[in-house]
Structures are given as C-alpha cells and as structure tokens.
Amino acid sequence: MKSRAHRFKENAAAALANPVLQASMRKAKGKFVDKRAIAIREIDDFEATREAAKQIRNRVIENLDLWLEKFEETATARGATVLWAKDGAEICRHVVDVAKRHGVKKAVKSKSMLSEEAGLNLALTAAGIQPVETDLGEYILQINDNEPPSHIIAPVVHKSLDEVADLFAKTHHTPRKTDIPALTREAREVLREHFLTAEMGISGGNFLIAETGSVALVTNEGNGRMVTTLPKVHVVITGIEKVIPTLEDLATLMRLLPRSATGQSISNYVSVLTGVKRPDEPDGPEHLYFILVDNGRAEVVGSEFQDMLRCIRCGACMNHCPVYQTIGGQAYGWVYPGPMGSVLTPLYTGLENAIDLPHAGTLCNQCGVVCPVKIPLPELLRKLREKQVERHLRPWFERLAFRLWAWVASRPGLYGLGARFAARYLTWLADGKGSIPALGLAPEWTKGRDFPAPEGKTFRELYAEKKQ
Amino acid sequence: MTSRDDILGRVRARLNRNPENAAAGRAAIEATLAMRAQGPCPAIDSQKSALAGRQQAGTPPLLERLVEKSLAYSSTVDRVGTYAEAPAAVARYLAGLNLPLQAVIWPALARLDWAAAGLTVDTRGAEDHDLVGISGCFCAIAETGTLMLVSGPDTPASVSLLPETHIALVPASRIVAGMEEGFALARAELGQLPRAVNFISGPSRTGDIEQTIVLGAHGPYRVHLILLVQE
Numbered sequence: 001m002k003s004r005a006h007r008f009k010e011n012a013a014a015a016l017a018n019p020v021l022q023a024s025m026r027k028a029k030g031k032f033v034d035k036r037a038i039a040i041r042e043i044d045d046f047e048a049t050r051e052a053a054k055q056i057r058n059r060v061i062e063n064l065d066l067w068l069e070k071f072e073e074t075a076t077a078r079g080a081t082v083l084w085a086k087d088g089a090e091i092c093r094h095v096v097d098v099a100k101r102h103g104v105k106k107a108v109k110s111k112s113m114l115s116e117e118a119g120l121n122l123a124l125t126a127a128g129i130q131p132v133e134t135d136l137g138e139y140i141l142q143i144n145d146n147e148p149p150s151h152i153i154a155p156v157v158h159k160s161l162d163e164v165a166d167l168f169a170k171t172h173h174t175p176r177k178t179d180i181p182a183l184t185r186e187a188r189e190v191l192r193e194h195f196l197t198a199e200m201g202i203s204g205g206n207f208l209i210a211e212t213g214s215v216a217l218v219t220n221e222g223n224g225r226m227v228t229t230l231p232k233v234h235v236v237i238t239g240i241e242k243v244i245p246t247l248e249d250l251a252t253l254m255r256l257l258p259r260s261a262t263g264q265s266i267s268n269y270v271s272v273l274t275g276v277k278r279p280d281e282p283d284g285p286e287h288l289y290f291i292l293v294d295n296g297r298a299e300v301v302g303s304e305f306q307d308m309l310r311c312i313r314c315g316a317c318m319n320h321c322p323v324y325q326t327i328g329g330q331a332y333g334w335v336y337p338g339p340m341g342s343v344l345t346p347l348y349t350g351l352e353n354a355i356d357l358p359h360a361g362t363l364c365n366q367c368g369v370v371c372p373v374k375i376p377l378p379e380l381l382r383k384l385r386e387k388q389v390e391r392h393l394r395p396w397f398e399r400l401a402f403r404l405w406a407w408v409a410s411r412p413g414l415y416g417l418g419a420r421f422a423a424r425y426l427t428w429l430a431d432g433k434g435s436i437p438a439l440g441l442a443p444e445w446t447k448g449r450d451f452p453a454p455e456g457k458t459f460r461e462l463y464a465e466k467k468q
Numbered sequence: 469m470t471s472r473d474d475i476l477g478r479v480r481a482r483l484n485r486n487p488e489n490a491a492a493g494r495a496a497i498e499a500t501l502a503m504r505a506q507g508p509c510p511a512i513d514s515q516k517s518a519l520a521g522r523q524q525a526g527t528p529p530l531l532e533r534l535v536e537k538s539l540a541y542s543s544t545v546d547r548v549g550t551y552a553e554a555p556a557a558v559a560r561y562l563a564g565l566n567l568p569l570q571a572v573i574w575p576a577l578a579r580l581d582w583a584a585a586g587l588t589v590d591t592r593g594a595e596d597h598d599l600v601g602i603s604g605c606f607c608a609i610a611e612t613g614t615l616m617l618v619s620g621p622d623t624p625a626s627v628s629l630l631p632e633t634h635i636a637l638v639p640a641s642r643i644v645a646g647m648e649e650g651f652a653l654a655r656a657e658l659g660q661l662p663r664a665v666n667f668i669s670g671p672s673r674t675g676d677i678e679q680t681i682v683l684g685a686h687g688p689y690r691v692h693l694i695l696l697v698q699e
Contacts, residue, residue, distance in 0.1 A: 024678070031679050044510045052507035059500065063493040065479040070497055078660075084472040136685060137676035154676065161678050184674060184682040191686065196596055211501050212661050222629060222672035222687030229625050229664070240475065245500045251647035252507030262675070265537070266612040269687070270667040277663055280621040282593030284663050294475045302482035 001088075001119045001148065005333030005345050005354035012360075015327040021158045025328050028157045032319040035263020036370070042265055043255060053256050054374045056249045057310035060210075060241075064301055067210055067243045068292065074213030078275030080288040087295050088118030094291050095120060095202065095235055096127045102233045102287060104199040106130045108191075110217065110224040111138055112204030113152060113313065114237040114293050116335045117348075120202075121146060131202075132194045134223040136187055140164055143171045150329030152336060153261050153315045158328040191223075201227030201285065205238035206312070207253065208290070211246045214274040215290070218257060218267045225269055234273075234285040240292050241309040247272070253312060256372035260314040296348030304383055308343050310373040317367035317377055323360055332357065339367035339377040346384055352393055358384035416460055423454045512610055512645050530610040530643045531695065537613025541670030542683060543691040549698040554637050555585035557694050558602060562587075565690075567633065571600035576622040577637070593624035594631055601631035601688075607642040607650050608693075612669055615693070616650045619664035628668060634688040636668075639699035 004011065015021055040046045060067045072082045085091045091114065099107065107129055109115065121142070124131040133142040137155035141147040144167055149155030156164070161178055168183055169176035172190060177183060203224060205215040215236045217224040228234050244250060250272070258264040277284030300309055318324040318338025329337030333354070334345045342357040358381045361367070367377040388394055408415055430436050430453030439446045457465075469477075485493075512533050535545050548557045562569055570588045572595070582589045594601050606618045615636050619625040628634050644650055647667070654661060672687030683689050 028679055042510065043508075045508050048508045056507075063483070063497065065476050065483060065485060066490065066493045066497055068476065068479070070501075084470070084475050086471045086474060090471060134686070135676070136674045140676070154679070156676055157679070159677075164677050180677050180680045181682045183677060184685060188684065188686060192596065195686075210497075211504075214661060220672070221674045221685035223685070225625070225629050225666065226686055229629060240479070245497075246504050247651040248504045248506050248648055251651065254647060255507070255510070265540075266614060266667070266669050268541070268669050268671070268673055272661065272665040272667075273663065274661045274665075275663055277619075278621065281619060281663065282621070282624040283626045284619060292475075294471075294478075298475055298478040298482065301479050302484075 001116050001335055003334040003345065003349045003353055005349065005357055008331060008333055008354070008356035008360060011331035011333055012327045015331045020160050020163065021328055024158050024160050025325060028154070029325050032154075032261075032263060032315075036259060036316060036319070037263075039259040039263040039265060043259070049252065049255055050372055050374055052252050053312075053372055054310060056244055056252060057312070057373050059245065060243050061301065061306060061309050064240065064243070067245070068240060071208050071210045071213060071243050072292075074210060075208075075275075075290055076213070078213050080213065080275055080290055082290045082292065085291050085293045085295070088120075091115070091118040091237060091291055091293055091295075092120055092123035094289075095237070096123060096129070098233065098235055098287075098289055099124070099127070099129050099200055102199060104129055104233060106132065106194065106198040107200040107202050108132050108134050108194050108198040108223075108227045108231065109138070110201070110203040110219065110227045111135045111155075112202060112237050113335055114204060114239060114291075114295075115202065116149065117293075117295055118237075120237075129200075132191070132198065134191050134195070134221075134227060135219070136184065136221060139187060139191065140167060143167055148330055148335075150337065151315060151318065152313055158330065195226045195230050198227075198231045200233040200235065201231040202235045202237065203227055205236045205242055205290075206257070207250055208238060208243045209245075209247060209250060209272070210243050212272075212274055214272045216250055217271045217273065218254075218269070220262070220264075220268045222269050225271055228271065228273055228285065229283050232285055233287045233289070235289045235291065237291045237293065239297055240294055241297050257312055257314050260316040260370065260372040300347055305343070305347055305380055307375050308340075308347065308380055310375055311340055311344075312373055313340075314372060316370040316372065320366040320370050322362060322364065322366070332360070339381070340375075343377060343380045343384065351384065351387055351391065355388065355393060358382075358388065416458070419458045419460065423456065423458050426451075426454050427456050429453070506648050509646055509648060510611065530645060531640055531697070533610040534608055534613055534638075534643050534693075535695070537610070538670070538691075538693055539613075541613050541691075542673075543613065543670045543693055545693045545695060547695045547697055550696055551580060551637070551639075551699055554694055554696065555580055555582045555587055558582075558635055559585040559587055561635065561692055561694075562600065562633075565633070567600060571602045571635070572598040572627055572631065573602040574604060574623050574627055576604055577602060594626040594629065596630060598631045600633045600635065601627040601629075602635045602637070603628045604637045604639075605642065606665075607644050607653055608638045609645070609647060609650055609667070610643055611646045614647075615668045615691075616647075617666045617668065618654065618658065618662040619666070620662050625664045625666060628666065629687050632684065632688055633690045633692070634668075634671075635692045635694065637694050637696060639696045641699060
C-alpha cells in the first residue's frame with residue numbers, strides 16, 4: 001500500500017470536516033475502552049500478566065534469528081513450506097507463484113495487515129486471481145473500491161449504517177436494507193459461496209509458535225476458520241517478529257489480546273493450525289505455506305525502537321488515543337493508525353515520509369498504560385522526534401525558531417529582558433480580560449482555544465522580589 | 469543471495485551474532501522449550517484439572533464456571549447423565565427450535581443410538597446444506613467457557629463450522645481449568661498437535677457495522693452444549 005502519511009495534516013483536516021466520519025467516531029468512542037476496563041478485572045493480576053507477556057515477546061526478539069530458524073524447522077517438519085519476503089513486492093510474487101502452482105482462480109482472505117502493507121489484492125487481480133476479503137469490515141471496504149481500513153480490528157469504525165446499506169444494495173443488486181442483522185446475513189450468504197468455491201485461503205497470523213511450528217489465528221466471525229478449513233491451499237502471511245516460544249506462552253498472550261482489543265475474555269474462535277491435512281481427514285488444506293516478512297522489521301531489531309516489535313496488534317492504543325478518537329484511522333495515511341501506527345509508519349516507510357506522525361499524539365501516555373505488552377509508545381514517539389531533528393527533517397522555520405530560542409535562552413540577561421517584554425506585551429494584548437482570543441504569530445494555536453494571559457510580571461521578577 | 473539469507477543475515481548483524489553467542493542462544497531456546505513456563509493463571513474456584521484427578525468427574529467449580537461463561541458467550545447449556553442419554557437431549561433441543569431431526573455428526577459419535585431418538589444422522593465432514601452439526605470435544609475450558617476441538621479423521625473440523633446450529637457433547641471429566649491444561653492434555657494424549665486445534669466460545673459474531681453485535685457472521689448462529697455429568 002502506498003503511504004499517504006506525508007499528507008497527514010490535510011488528511012486529518014478532511015477527517016475533521018467530514019460529518020459522517022465525525023458522527024461514527026463519536027458513536028464508537030469509549031465502547032472498546034469501557035469493555036476493556038471491565039474485562040481486565042477478570043484477571044487476578046493483570047499487571048503481572050502484562051509483564052509476563054512483555055518477557056515472552058522480548059525473549060524471542062533478543063534471539064530473533066535463532067527463533068526464526070527454530071520455527072522454520074518445526075513448521076517444515078510438519079509439511080509446511082516456509083518462504084521469506086523482504087518487502088511487499090516479494091509477498092505478492094510469492095502468493096501469485098503459489099496460486100499459479102496450484103491452479104488457483106479465487107482466494108478468500110481472512111484479515112492480514114501484511115497483505116495491506118503489500119497491496120496484495122491489486123497484485124492478485126492483476127495476475128487474474130480474484131481476491132475476496134471475508135472479514136465483514138474488510139469486505140465492506142473491498143466492495144467500496146478497495147478503501148483502506150481505519151482501524152486494525154474494526155476496519156469500518158468510521159462508516160455509518162447508511163453508507164453500508166447503500167453499498168450492499170449497489171453491489172449485491174438487492175433491495176436496500178438498514179437492519180444490521182439482515183445486512184450481516186446478506187454478507188454471510190454472498191461470502192459462503194466464495195468460501196466454498198475458492199481454491200486458496202490467505203490469512204495473517206496472530207502468533208507463530210516455535211515449539212510446534214503452528215500459526216495461531218484469532219477471529220470472532222469464524223472467517224479465519226473458513227479460509228483455513230475449506231480451500232485446498234492455505235497461505236499464512238506474517239511479520240518475522242510474530243514468533244512466540246510455546247503453547248503456554250500463547251495461553252498467556254490470549255488472556256491479554258482479546259481483552260485489550262475488544263474487551264472480550266476470549267475471542268469466539270482461536271485456531272492453532274499445524275501442517276497439512278492427513279490423507280484420511282475429510283477437511284483441511286493439502287498445502288500450507290508460511291510467508292515470513294521483513295518489510296522494515298529487521299532494521300528495528302537491536303535499535304532503540306526494538307520495544308515496538310513486541311506489538312501484538314490489539315488496537316488498545318488507538319482506542320484510547322484522543323487524537324485517533326477524533327480523526328479516525330485513515331488520516332494516518334498507511335496501514336497502521338493511532339500511536340502504534342505513528343511509530344511503525346516512520347520506521348517501516350521512512351522517517352522523511354511520515355514527518356507529522358511522531359507529532360500526532362499528545363504524549364498523554366494513555367496508550368502506554370493500556371498496552372498489553374508494555375510498549376513505551378510516548379517515549380518512542382519522542383525518540384522519533386529527536387531523530388527528525390538530528391536528521392534536519394523539520395521545516396526551516398521550526399529549525400530557525402529553535403536556534404533563535406537556544407541562542408536567547410543561553411544568555412540570561414537577554415532572556416530576562418525578552419521575557420519581561422513578552423509578559424508586558426501579552427498583558428497589554430489581553431486588555432484586562434485574562435486571556436487572548438487570537439495570537440498574530442500563532443493563529444493555529446488560538447483557533448480552538450484562548451491563550452491565557454500572563455499576570456504582569458515574570459517568574460524571575462517575582463522571585464527576585466521575594467528574595468529581598 | 470536468497471531473501472532468507474538476506475533477512476536472517478541482517479537480523480544477525482543487528483544482534484551482533486557470533487559463534488559463541490549463537491551456541492548460548494540455541495541452548496537458551498532449548499531450555500525455554502523444555503521448561504514451558506506458565507504465565508500467571510487466574511484462580512478459578514477450583515484448579516482441579518482433568519489431569520490432576522480424572523475420577524473426580526465434573527468437579528462442581530469447574531463445571532459451574534464452564535456453564536456460567538458459556539452462557540455469557542451466548543451458548544445454551546443442557547445437562548444429562550451419560551453419552552447414552554445424549555441423542556434424546558439433542559432431539560429435544562431440535563424439536564424445541566422447530567428444526568428438522570437431522571444432523572451431520574462426527575464419525576467418533578457414530579456408536580450412539582441416534583435412530584432410537586428419532587434422529588437421522590450423516591457420519592462425515594459437513595457440507596454447505598447441513599443445518600445441524602453434532603460434535604464431541606477434546607476438552608472444555610472452564611476459565612472462558614470454551615470448547616477445545618481437535619481435527620482428525622473421526623473429528624472433522626467442518627462439523628462445528630458450516631452448519632447454522634452446532635451441538636457439542638461435553639463429558640464432565642474433560643472440563644479443565646485453562647488453555648494451559650488443555651494443551652497439557654493434548655501433549656499427553658496425542659503427542660504432537662493435530663492439524664487444527666479449534667477453541668470455540670459461543671456462536672460466530674461480528675460487531676463491524678456500528679459496533680452492533682450480530683450472531684452468526686460466518687459460522688454457527690447457535691452453539692448448544694450438552695454436559696454429560698456422569699462421563
């Protein structure tokens with residue numbers, strides 16, 4: 001997927017001006033937050049569980065090369081084929097090759113964010129293979145001319161019922177309906193046909209289990225089970241960082257993932273899939289492929305951003321982010337929105353291509369507090385900001401302003417004089433009203449709020465008076 | 469250079485891999501895999517698992533917790549004594565919903581006398597037209613109200629997936645505390661994991677349209693547990 005993250009400000013402004021999106025975001029706001037708050041109370045020691053999860057993820061990342069070799073060994077021993085992809089283009093090449101090898105005309109897809117990174121649907125279509133998204137939300141986006149998702153687990157959170165009703169009537173040539181169960185039933189019937197006729201299932205992978213060579217898939221709809229039970233070929237596309245050691249580790253992480261994501265104690269379906277079907281088994285794929293993807297991840301290993309590789313893609317950080325809650329996910333411009341996206345997009349697509357994202361947060365640390373694997377997201381955003389400055393990526397006027405500031409601030413006499421002047425000037429500007437409605441030099445800042453007026457003297461003046 | 473070597477090469481470089489720390493790393497991996505350390509497990513009124521005491525069939529705390537969580541997950545629950553009583557319980561449930569007394573069943577359940585309860589059953593994997601699927605379970609997990617099913621020639625995965633109604637027979641002796649105990653049981657009884665281990669908690673659902681929960685997204689609309697308290 002081509003990143004539009006460099007246009008974050010424009011995208012965010014458009015999102016703020018979009019009444020349907022604003023209404024949908026207001027409706028969704030707080031739902032996941034409240035459900036999570038209730039669900040985590042079922043765990044006796046939630047903090048200890050978070051700490052255990054952090055250790056599990058760190059253990060693998062600190063020896064990632066060896067764990068990947070281990071996973072490759074165990075998966076291959078069970079009859080799977082392990083392929084490696086450096087980038088999105090190579091993911092597409094692998095999937096198209098596998099499809100051609102097995103005479104695939106249609107591929108049903110369970111959610112895979114990696115396939116979004118790769119723009120896989122376009123590549124499959126170009127190769128004459130029909131991709132069908134089967135997660136209800138992803139399906140809605142696909143039939144709306146491949147619209148990008150706005151949330152990693154609730155991809156159409158920005159869409160209204162009316163929009164979905166119009167889309168279904170147009171695409172399925174059925175009478176328009178606004179009953180949500182009826183719309184869901186309609187999608188079920190359309191997609192069931194695709195499940196039964198597709199030769200290939202494509203899924204992401206929530207976790208890869210090194211002990212057994214398995215992939216763990218977590219869904220509520222059951223589409224993850226469908227695409228891995230009915231077609232004769234199953235292709236798993238996951239990032240290289242998704243390995244965990246044991247089934248016990250899966251049990252620990254599963255206490256956190258659904259609770260953090262949707263506020264459920266467990267998702268309706270969790271499948272642990274290993275190898276291919278036995279000759280005497282009536283269902284299951286005959287061929288299983290894993291595509292292990294780098295696409296920027298290897299460079300993060302051993303770096304000051306390594307903590308980010310622990311991410312288990314629950315979406316709690318965005319659900320709790322005041323910026324995300326207001327602008328939705330598409331404004332972030334690439335696959336991953338919210339705080340985790342504001343860290344991942346610059347790391348995976350280049351700091352210079354996502355110049356505003358490290359600033360698209362208030363550093364309030366709600367994201368850091370709720371993260372089930374304790375990723376210090378505000379700290380990582382701050383480090384990215386530092387990198388931008390080091391690499392001279394900030395705009396010239398910002399750099400100039402900070403240099404001026406530094407020059408003044410390192411001269412106490414001049415600083416005191418400047419502060420006295422500014423305080424007097426702002427007091428005069430406030431004209432006794434206590435606040436300033438519009439600042440000439442910072443019109444953006446006062447667009448949404450008033451600037452509080454200083455009360456006459458500077459701190460240094462007051463301090464000097466007190467001391468006497 | 470292959471992509472594999474390229475990717476692994478860059479990861480190794482970033483981790484300052486050398487022969488000594490590689491050997492130490494491999495030893496650490498084998499130790500982790502051998503230890504299978506458990507994370508913190510929430511207390512369930514009783515931690516007596518099927519492994520700890522199989523003869524204590526249906527230890528009440530685990531069974532009650534399973535029932536409570538299953539209901540919370542929109543499943544329905546019935547209780548009978550033994551496998552022999554299950555076909556009649558199935559017939560009652562289907563009649564109550566005005567569903568035809570017809571089902572696809574796991575080959576593993578073929579030994580039960582379904583005909584005596586008035587049921588017509590097909591013993592195979594499920595097909596699209598099947599309305600009712602009847603399975604057993606490998607075990608059930610009290611902590612979250614979850615069925616653990618493993619695939620195999622006698623236990624096809626499609627039976628719990630394609631039909632609109634899924635009925636599962638759950639022997640009380642197979643109710644364990646958490647996922648950890650389920651995996652331990654699988655290792656002890658099956659050796660290696662079968663192709664598909666499916667954890668099922670209630671009917672399929674979606675909340676994608678305006679966060680409104682709808683049951684029966686792709687899988688069953690209804691999940692009905694028949695607890696066999698004397699099994």
